[in-house]
Amino acid sequence: MPDEARVPTVIGAARGAGTGDVMDGLMQPRPLTIAHILERAERLYAHKQVTTVGAERVTYGEVAHNTRRLGTALDSLDVPVGARVATFAANTRRHLELYLAVPATKRVLHSINIRLSAEHLEYIVNHAEDDVIFVDRELLPRIWPSADRLPKVRHWVVLPDGSDTAIPADPRILDYDELIEGVEPFAGSFEDTFTLADENLASGLCYTSGTTGRPKGVLYSHRSTVLHCLGTLAAGFIGLCESDVVMPIVPMFHANAWGLPYGAMMTGASLVLPGLSSNPAHLLGLMAAERVTVAGAVPTVWTSMAPKLRAHDLSATRFLLGGGSAVAPALSETYRAAIGVPITHSWGMTEISPVGVIGGTRTQHRDATAEEQVAVRAAQGQPLPLVNVRIVDVETGQELPRDGDAVGEVQVAGPWVAGGYFRVDGGDSFTADGWLRTGDLATIDASGYLRIVDRVKDLIKSGGEWISSVELEGVISSHPDVVEVAVIARPDPRWMERPVAYVVLRDGATTTADELLRHITPMVAKWWLPDDVVFMPTLPKTGTGKLSKSALRDSTRIA
Incomplete structure (x- = not known):
């Protein structure tokens, strides 16, 4: 169908006509959807590369073709619209295809933490009522013992990963490659399957860690995911761009890998997906061989890699992202001394999609002393565009001044911040005026720099x-x-x-x-x-x- 045939016709005028009247704009009401990320990568960046475990190299064009076949395959399995489709998988090309096909066909991608205890794993699969589980072959023994306690799961699809792990003889188990090879690719535009209101459809589901109780489900929408994706492209923060080579070391089951796969595809950056291994030599070898420019990981992983930094050529690297917990200044400075690039703080949580704040120095710090710049880099940083952050008195709930001294609980609001939990009462997690209570204590200075002091409970x-x-x-x-x-x-x-x-x-x-x-x-x-x-x-x-x-x-x- 020609593009002009899909453009809605504007019939009426705006609400107001005279001076002082409230008026609606006359812009096209196109929804924000993950289908657009897929089709943009397919049309503009089909030649760009995805490198994954086992040195497999495919293009975005090939990923898009497989994604279209996967969309048809989900229909062939009678997976209902709105159904939760779970993944129990490492960072690989096939997992990326699921990131795209599931939400682009109006299903909900539920990425499961592969390190959960059996108790928590069974709880969240049953709570989410997952219809299908896609699981790496190597990881199948971790979850298959729970199969009979997951009554809503109709199909188990095994993702080939080069391992020779035994696969039980069970009619519910299917092979991913065989599943998508046997169907015709979806031929239309995924964007055409969305209507005006559909940007608010659920796109992804991720459960919190459950360290203080039952895990809680955070249900992302297409709109929130696309806006968060655009946030990762913001210059002066992460600033993903077409010339980047992006390596999400952070697992793809952890809050959409901090949005890095979606951001890379949106801007046309190449992707490097390191698979299941967290071996420092493996990760550093990939970064050097693939000339990675941007990578993200939790501080414990950066710590494990630090002793071997100088043995690898990381001269292509321009930005290293640390999140999940505070990055110690000494660790960040170790990287700056070794490769010229510090580890930049990010702050957020599953409920914030997850990135809300990005650290680093700005123009006002150019003349600061080296010691002062270290102190700036030790702060969590400034909010991304569209994210609002405040600190409040824990006892009174009153907003505190941005003077760098007052300490209060961090509260967050924005279009990619959760407003509730999936099938669970939010309790006291949200304020009366709709802000998320994070449980973190921090200061905010006059430049808007957030500096985490501690968790309330810590x-x-x-x-x-x-x-x-x-x-x-x-x-x-x-x-x-x-x-x-x-x-x-x-x-x-x-x-x-x-x-x-x-x-x-x-x-x-x-x-x-x-x-x-x-x-x-x-x-x-x-x-x-x-x-x-x-x-x-x-x-x-x-x-x-x-x-x-x-x-x-x-x-x-x-x-």
Whole structure:
């Protein structure tokens, strides 16, 4: 159908005609949909490349062709419009095709954290009422034992990944490649399947980590996803562009991989998808070989890669994104010293799609001293366009000044910020005027820079005074032998709570607790010094790779 045939005819005039009247604009009411991201990449960037696990190289044109066949295949499986289609998969080309085909055909992509416990996994699949699960062959043994406790799942589609993992003989199990090879590709325009109101249709579903209770489902819309995608293209923040080579190390099951796959396809950047492996040598090798310019990962992954930086040519790199938890200044500066690029903070959460704030220096910092610039880079940064951030008094709910000193709970509002949870009462997660309560404590300065002080639940109250676990972790991590650190509160009969530091040292290091305490003594108040330093071979992690303080608290209570 010619483009002009799809343009709506404007019949009437705007609501107002005279001076002072309210008027509607006369612009085309085209919806914002993921189908547009797909078709834009297909039409403009079909030649651009996706490199994935096993050195497989395909073009966006080939991805789009497979996506069209997958759309037809979902119809052949009688997957209803609006049904949840789950993925249990690593960062691969086939997972990317699901990112596109599922929402472009008005289904809902439910990406499942592959590191969940069986209890949480079964809960969210049943809560979401997933109709189909697409699962990497290598990951099938992690989820198949739960199959009989997932009664709503009608089909299991195995994604080939080069592994030889045994596949059970069960009529519900299908092969992905065979499924899409046996159908004709969808021949029309996916954008034509959407009507004016359809940009508000659900496009994706991601559950929170559930560290303080049952996981809660965050239900993204096409509109929110496209606007978040455009946010990743904003110059001066992440600023994805056509010449970039983007590598989402952050898993594609973690809040749409921070929007990086969608952003890359929107702007025509090439993609590198590293598969399941988090081996530092594998990741750095890919970054060097593919001349990656932009990559994103949680701090624990950046930490694991740091010792091997100088052994790889990362001269193409222009932007490294860290998120999920605070990036220690020492870690960021390690990267800046080694490759000339610091790790830039991002801040957000599943409920914010997830990126809300991006760090880094701006023009006003050009004349700042090196020490001052380090301090700026240590802040979480400024909100992306269209995102509003405020801090409020935890007790009164009153908005606090943006003076860089007042500390309050961070609240967020914007077109890609959740307004509720899927099939669950939001409780006190949202304010009466519709802002998301994040549970983070922060300051905001006159330039709008957000600086996270701590999580409300992670603050340590000792003798009536507050200790920030985040700031204490930052100074401890400045010791060259410290690889990871987590600070939690331990009950104390005299002071109510006292800080305890759990520390992982680099291989071969012999640093003692007393030496660590002497190192940080000049940097913090005396009463902030941890009562105990516990050395561990590794720290517990959540399913998304963040440090799990709840696990440390549990172990402290047991001890």
